[in-house]
Amino acid sequence: MYLELILELCSTFHLQTVMIELDDPGTVQFGLDGFVCQLSVLEFGVALGLYIEKFIGDDDFSALHFHIHYSPSKYWMALVPASATYDPSRSNAIALSPSLRYLHAILAHTLTGQRESTGIVNTHDAYFLWSMMHGHIFDIAYFIALAIRHQTERHRKGAICMGPYVPCLTRYFGLLNTAAQSSLLTLIDQISP
Structure with missing residues (x-):
């Protein structure tokens, strides 16, 4: 059923x-x-x-x-200040701090449903992580x-x-x-x- x-x-x-x-x-x-x-x-x-x-x-x-108002690159730079430019198909979760990597794994296995590619931080993941980090509701x-x-x-x-x-x-x-x-x-x- x-x-x-x-x-x-x-x-x-x-x-x-x-x-x-x-x-x-x-x-x-x-x-x-x-x-x-x-x-x-x-x-x-x-x-x-x-x-x-x-x-x-x-x-x-x-x-x-209801919308992502800024470029994902801005979110990525706030999450990983020393990082190069953001690429939603290549930006690696390993660049995140350990606590953000943990939160990203939870997102990937639940909300964003990307269990097969937990190493990549997609556009929504970057927005969710940035929101959690900055108290953005x-x-x-x-x-x-x-x-x-x-x-x-x-x-x-x-x-x-x-x-x-x-x-x-x-x-x-x-x-x-x-x-x-x-x-x-x-x-x-x-x-x-």
């Missing part, structure tokens, strides 16, 4: 990135267990269990950043949607790394109709990289 849900989500996932306003995060659309779901990125974050209603109503929530749901979109692009080859996202969505939409299905997805959720 889990594999079917992942394949359905991956084959139907669409992130609307045409912005109406500068910081309009767009919408997410996907199929799951035969249902077509269309959510704002904010609602998607709630469905993933990232945000609660109280946090969403907070004044600070509207100030979350951003909308994680938007970047998870971007990561899922990247996983589902047609030219992408390799392992599909969806982490806990599918179990979270199935629970949110009440698509688990038996205790056995719920237990199985809970177990998968706990062992997902």
